[in-house]
Amino acid sequence: MLEVDEILVNGTTLRVLVDPEPERADRPALWPSIGEYPIYDPFLYTTMTTDEERNQRFRAALAQLAPDKRVLDIGTGQDLIWARESLRAGARQVLAVEVIEESFRTAAANLPAYGLDDRVTLLRGESTSVEFAPHADVCVAEIIGSLAGAEGAAVVLDDAKRRHLAPSGVVVPHRAVTQAAAVGLADLFGQQPLAFSASSLKYLQDIFNWNGAPFDVRLRIENASPSALLSESGTVEELDFNGTLHTSQRHSTRLTITRAGRMDGVLTWLQLWCLPKEEPLDALRMKTNWASIYFPLFKTPVSVSPGDILDLSLATVVSDDGVRPDYQLSAALRTTDGQEFAGSVDSPHHGGPFRAHPIYQQLFPAD
């Protein structure tokens, strides 16, 4: 069943297609991608602080790296989770930075209750604009997106390494990559309607109002099944936080179609290492607060068969906010019977076209 609901954007109502069914762990759900916008609220912070698949990796890295060290926690959030964990692991001092005013205030109000006010210094601001001394030995920054770099981790951590960290300093997490594979929306959603989850409407409205107008937001799919993949997967974005960090990059990968189906886009998802030698968190195959992002490539689905080849290229370019990237995806599909199909999509961090692709025309029905 589908409903058309309304949200208020800049004083104007906007119609949105909504799936009123409650979300369940075994059911895909469509949301806008949210982590790259300053709209965090207690609900979103709780989805992170209760994400054990994520938390155990950050805890293990801090247990190894933080003892006796000065730690910088970038994006500490309302709960100061990694500042507290660093001190528990034996850090000497923590400097915690948070850019969202309300999250900063909640964190500041909580500090005395945690009994840490003498060992944590809390700063309000974006880490790229704050100054402090002396330099930190360890920087922990959970500013990783469902598309690994979407929250600006490359620019922020490149800046932190140059201005805030000692030359021998280390960053947690260690590495993040974005994986991609061919998919069809019909496979991803099965019998379910393609519509935004009712719970996501508040965030859709917040993102559009923050931007000042609607635009074609990245489509986040909760509980996507790996069985929907039509091809092998490949890396399309790579962030090596303790190595050479590229703030702009282009990754090309050749993917072989592995099963017959109808393809209209690609699914991307995060793999994350907090320490170099560990099994990475895989957001498609593990239960975690990160989800997959679907990019539409073709206006109508294309039949694919095993052995067809998809050449995929993702360009990551810093947007005009100087921190968070715009993404450009392009693809060429060659079928074994000699047909060729080209597709591309621009996914700016903010702004850009609205209802450019049929999927957005469907999700945001005109009056």
Ligand SMILES: C[S@@+](CC[C@H](N)C(=O)[O-])C[C@H]1O[C@@H](n2cnc3c(N)ncnc32)[C@H](O)[C@@H]1O
């Ligand atoms: C994904 S949340 C993580 C919150 C918390 N650290 C956790 O792991 O549960 C990212 C947080 O970082 C903040 N943030 C992102 N980039 C920042 C920056 N450059 N400087 C300060 N805060 C930042 C956001 O406002 C948000 O509160």
